[in-house]
Amino acid sequence: MSQVYDRVALIGLGLIASSMFWAIKRAGLAGEVTGYSRSAKTRDTARQIGLCDRVCDSAIEAVKDADLVVLCVPVGAMEAVAQEISGALNPGATVTDVGSVKRHVIQSVAPYIPEGVHFVPAHPLAGTEHSGPESGFAELYDNRWCLLVPAEGSDRGAVKKLRSLWEGMGANVEEMDADHHDLVLSVTSHAPHLIAYTMVGVADDLSRVTDSEVIKYSAAGFRDFTRIAASDPTMWRDVFLTNKDATLEILGRFTEELFALQRAIRTGDGEQLFDYFTRTRAIRRGIIEAGQDTDAPDFGRGKASQ
Amino acid sequence: MSQVYDRVALIGLGLIASSMFWAIKRAGLAGEVTGYSRSAKTRDTARQIGLCDRVCDSAIEAVKDADLVVLCVPVGAMEAVAQEISGALNPGATVTDVGSVKRHVIQSVAPYIPEGVHFVPAHPLAGTEHSGPESGFAELYDNRWCLLVPAEGSDRGAVKKLRSLWEGMGANVEEMDADHHDLVLSVTSHAPHLIAYTMVGVADDLSRVTDSEVIKYSAAGFRDFTRIAASDPTMWRDVFLTNKDATLEILGRFTEELFALQRAIRTGDGEQLFDYFTRTRAIRRGIIEAGQDTDAPDFGRGKASQ
Numbered sequence: 001m002s003q004v005y006d007r008v009a010l011i012g013l014g015l016i017a018s019s020m021f022w023a024i025k026r027a028g029l030a031g032e033v034t035g036y037s038r039s040a041k042t043r044d045t046a047r048q049i050g051l052c053d054r055v056c057d058s059a060i061e062a063v064k065d066a067d068l069v070v071l072c073v074p075v076g077a078m079e080a081v082a083q084e085i086s087g088a089l090n091p092g093a094t095v096t097d098v099g100s101v102k103r104h105v106i107q108s109v110a111p112y113i114p115e116g117v118h119f120v121p122a123h124p125l126a127g128t129e130h131s132g133p134e135s136g137f138a139e140l141y142d143n144r145w146c147l148l149v150p151a152e153g154s155d156r157g158a159v160k161k162l163r164s165l166w167e168g169m170g171a172n173v174e175e176m177d178a179d180h181h182d183l184v185l186s187v188t189s190h191a192p193h194l195i196a197y198t199m200v201g202v203a204d205d206l207s208r209v210t211d212s213e214v215i216k217y218s219a220a221g222f223r224d225f226t227r228i229a230a231s232d233p234t235m236w237r238d239v240f241l242t243n244k245d246a247t248l249e250i251l252g253r254f255t256e257e258l259f260a261l262q263r264a265i266r267t268g269d270g271e272q273l274f275d276y277f278t279r280t281r282a283i284r285r286g287i288i289e290a291g292q293d294t295d296a297p298d299f300g301r302g303k304a305s306q
Numbered sequence: 307m308s309q310v311y312d313r314v315a316l317i318g319l320g321l322i323a324s325s326m327f328w329a330i331k332r333a334g335l336a337g338e339v340t341g342y343s344r345s346a347k348t349r350d351t352a353r354q355i356g357l358c359d360r361v362c363d364s365a366i367e368a369v370k371d372a373d374l375v376v377l378c379v380p381v382g383a384m385e386a387v388a389q390e391i392s393g394a395l396n397p398g399a400t401v402t403d404v405g406s407v408k409r410h411v412i413q414s415v416a417p418y419i420p421e422g423v424h425f426v427p428a429h430p431l432a433g434t435e436h437s438g439p440e441s442g443f444a445e446l447y448d449n450r451w452c453l454l455v456p457a458e459g460s461d462r463g464a465v466k467k468l469r470s471l472w473e474g475m476g477a478n479v480e481e482m483d484a485d486h487h488d489l490v491l492s493v494t495s496h497a498p499h500l501i502a503y504t505m506v507g508v509a510d511d512l513s514r515v516t517d518s519e520v521i522k523y524s525a526a527g528f529r530d531f532t533r534i535a536a537s538d539p540t541m542w543r544d545v546f547l548t549n550k551d552a553t554l555e556i557l558g559r560f561t562e563e564l565f566a567l568q569r570a571i572r573t574g575d576g577e578q579l580f581d582y583f584t585r586t587r588a589i590r591r592g593i594i595e596a597g598q599d600t601d602a603p604d605f606g607r608g609k610a611s612q
Contacts, residue, residue: 188528200586222494224530230590233583277539280506284536
């Protein structure tokens with residue numbers, strides 16, 4: 001893989017940015033990668049672990065002479081960062097982001113993109129429940145999707161270069177309209193996260209079942225919920241507040257279906273339950289076939305950590 | 307590990323029974339293991355893959371001279387099986403089961419346990435989304451919990467032997483009261499499964515988001531739900547129908563909390579969301595510390611299958 005950009009600036013140094021840095025380095029995709037975090041502690045950590053070729057003490061310094069600027073801050077912080085760096089962006093440079101919500105980010109950031117600078121919003125569908133500069137790893141994007149959400153009339157050359165970067169980091173890239181992105185993600189990510197957070201909260205509240213019981217016996221299904229519900233609170237607060245309509249719509253449909261299944265349980269309608277569970281099983285098969293998960297009987301986990 | 311039972315009979319040859327067989331063999335815990343499945347096709351498969359030392363064509367033949375009989379059928383089928391084998395049980399033998407619900411199983415099976423035969427209900431908290439005789443593997447129970455739910459006045463010798471068997475198969479064993487078991491499991495397993503089934507069903511129903519989009523972009527949170535929602539439909543139908551009260555109670559609390567979070571999203575109450583998500587993150591830490599999951603950044607999955 002050859003170099004795609006001369007200088008990439010990562011604004012925000014959490015899981016996504018730090019994984020981008022290691023993936024860029026792995027494939028030699030950029031001449032230099034600069035980085036900036038609002039937190040002095042994060043900048044110190046980044047310097048200690050060699051995260052970024054150069055860690056800067058201001059966003060303006062980090063974006064100077066960059067031909068790609070990547071906004072890796074929570075969705076709710078995008079506008080302030082865009083405003084701050086606006087005057088320091090080079091003509092011909094591209095600004096992108098990694099936010100989980102696209103319509104809101106476009107509305108927040110686009111007004112600050114100067115004439116002659118390209119804006120190509122993006123969203124890599126990858127993550128873990130960990131956060132912070134030390135949580136990144138080069139393989140995070142391997143065989144995962146990155147969705148590009150360019151506005152109509154975007155510079156195709158700028159979109160193509162950003163696609164090359166993400167493909168170079170191991171991702172599969174597709175383009176999608178912002179509103180459709182926000183709906184699809186509300187189904188595959190935002191609503192499931194809220195549901196997992198809720199279920200874990202219920203368990204924590206239940207006085208007749210101790211926390212230690214919940215923790216000890218989590219392997220029976222609940223464990224996957226806790227992993228989802230351990231994701232970064234700031235990021236997720238912002239996602240729900242900025243993708244409000246789609247998330248509330250999906251949650252409304254979810255509640256409706258849940259009530260129907262609860263009624264089936266209450267009335268003892270085994271046939272309805274069986275049919276429903278048979279249908280959902282087929283979706284899983286599709287995911288295995290699409291290569292988005294492993295079918296290994298132990299989920300690829302080692303013995304000791306099961 | 308030395309032999310615990312002379313002859314173990316496995317009635318039902320799905321994921322749990324087949325994993326028990328391989329785990330028993332791995333540690334040499336039984337002289338002979340017989341097996342029976344109602345399905346001729348399953349019995350044929352079992353014979354072909356060497357599952358069980360002897361596959362029998364009737365449950366009565368399988369339990370003959372067994373000193374441990376393990377009922378590995380769906381909860382809703384326990385009563386019929388218990389009735390069928392009742393007359394063939396040896397005095398001094400132990401009958402156990404692996405059902406996910408305990409109060410109902412006890413009510414269904416206990417009446418058919420003859421004088422002089424011990425009944426020690428059990429529930430291994432382990433599984434995958436796969437089912438059938440070929441889905442088992444010896445490591446399934448390693449470092450997982452198995453809950454024993456003996457009635458008051460149970461023969462302590464029989465309980466102790468069953469504990470040795472489960473420990474020999476790699477599990478950690480605890481004893482629990484049947485009603486408490488059913489409540490704890492409704493929180494850690496039954497309600498989460500119904501919620502996952504529901505969310506996957508909603509995704510499947512949504513005409514504006516295609517199935518292929520749901521599948522392609524599942525890695526963003528939804529994937530874990532689909533794994534849970536791919537579990538055996540018969541088993542889960544029976545679980546919900548037989549642990550109705552506890553499951554409905556937990557689902558009621560879940561809905562209540564979900565409505566509160568939906569309201570916070572609607573009104574833009576970021577502080578409430580942030581506080582809630584911070585609290586749930588702590589539970590995850592407890593699970594990692596309790597050794598019930600891996601903290602590896604890629605969840606222990608290989609690159610290709612992420």
